[in-house]
Amino acid sequence: MARGNSHLPSIWLADFASKAEFDALASELGTQLEVIAEIDDRMLQSRHPFDIKAWCAACNAVTTMRITWHYCGTDGTGSVHPAWTETCACNQCGLNSRMRALVDFLFSKLNVPRSARIYMAEQTTVSYTAVQKLFDQVIGSEYLGPDYRPGEVAAEFKHHTQIRHEDLSRLSFADGSFDIVLTQDVFEHIPDYQKTFSESARVLKRGGELVFTVPFFYDLEQTRVRATVDAQGAVAHILPPEFHGNPVSNEGSLCFQNFGWDLLDAVCSAGFTQPKAHMYWGPWAGHIGFPFFVMSAHKG
Numbered sequence: 001m002a003r004g005n006s007h008l009p010s011i012w013l014a015d016f017a018s019k020a021e022f023d024a025l026a027s028e029l030g031t032q033l034e035v036i037a038e039i040d041d042r043m044l045q046s047r048h049p050f051d052i053k054a055w056c057a058a059c060n061a062v063t064t065m066r067i068t069w070h071y072c073g074t075d076g077t078g079s080v081h082p083a084w085t086e087t088c089a090c091n092q093c094g095l096n097s098r099m100r101a102l103v104d105f106l107f108s109k110l111n112v113p114r115s116a117r118i119y120m121a122e123q124t125t126v127s128y129t130a131v132q133k134l135f136d137q138v139i140g141s142e143y144l145g146p147d148y149r150p151g152e153v154a155a156e157f158k159h160h161t162q163i164r165h166e167d168l169s170r171l172s173f174a175d176g177s178f179d180i181v182l183t184q185d186v187f188e189h190i191p192d193y194q195k196t197f198s199e200s201a202r203v204l205k206r207g208g209e210l211v212f213t214v215p216f217f218y219d220l221e222q223t224r225v226r227a228t229v230d231a232q233g234a235v236a237h238i239l240p241p242e243f244h245g246n247p248v249s250n251e252g253s254l255c256f257q258n259f260g261w262d263l264l265d266a267v268c269s270a271g272f273t274q275p276k277a278h279m280y281w282g283p284w285a286g287h288i289g290f291p292f293f294v295m296s297a298h299k300g
């Protein structure tokens with residue numbers, strides 16, 4: 001089916017290869033950024049959850065999306081705002097803003113064909129279900145724990161069936177197996193993330209793309225390490241522990257680092273080229289709040 005968004009504006013505002021590039025644009029935009037803040041502000045009709053109509057890149061249709069106040073926070077001025085990346089979930093497919101941005105990126109920026117071979121480091125999520133409907137060759141996995149072998153499929157795991165186990169630092173796939181590797185908010189939970197970038201590069205074919213999201217701290221040049229782990233697996237906390245939701249664990253996942261712009265250098269060190277932070281915004285497609293990014297890097 002033809003993609004249905006051709007008459008709506010693109011949500012992709014700009015691409016950045018460094019903090020200097022981002023800062024230059026931010027200062028150039030100046031008061032124009034206040035227009036975005038104003039529009040975002042006017043969207044907030046209620047202190048209760050509410051629906052908006054917007055175009056969903058995964059459903060390829062206009063749907064209703066639900067804005068809630070889960071994980072909301074206050075900014076420097078004391079104003080309250082939703083956790084925009086985590087909300088505005090499509091009532092049809094369930095994908096929130098950052099998940100839909102990733103799908104939009106695959107179509108709008110990469111023109112990924114339906115036949116592409118895609119590895120996705122999740123398998124029990126609404127995103128996996130959506131991506132699997134959109135492409136013919138999608139392999140998903142979860143990290144099930146140290147008792148599983150990479151590539152092993154668990155017949156049953158915590159109410160899920162046929163779940164493949166993979167460890168992103170030692171994937172079971174052969175070199176050059178995929179056109180696209182996708183991860184969403186995973187790398188911040190892996191202390192040796194450099195190793196996972198190298199493994200992602202290994203399993204991608206030449207010309208392939210790593211596409212991912214992480215909580216990104218665009219004001220940081222250097223990544224802020226929150227916790228480390230030693231060879232025996234003992235965790236040392238440098239900053240107060242921060243846990244994020246994990247689809248296969250009730251305890252959540254510890255966040256080891258808050259990524260800054262040197263993330264793009266780390267991706268390059270793993271053998272990728274052209275690493276970029278792609279900034280998106282567009283209320284017509286349910287992307288509110290600013291600035292948020294999808295990252296990509298090319299396997300040359």
Ligand SMILES: [Zn+2]
Pocket residue numbers: 056057058059060063090091092093094095
């Ligand atoms: Zn949808």
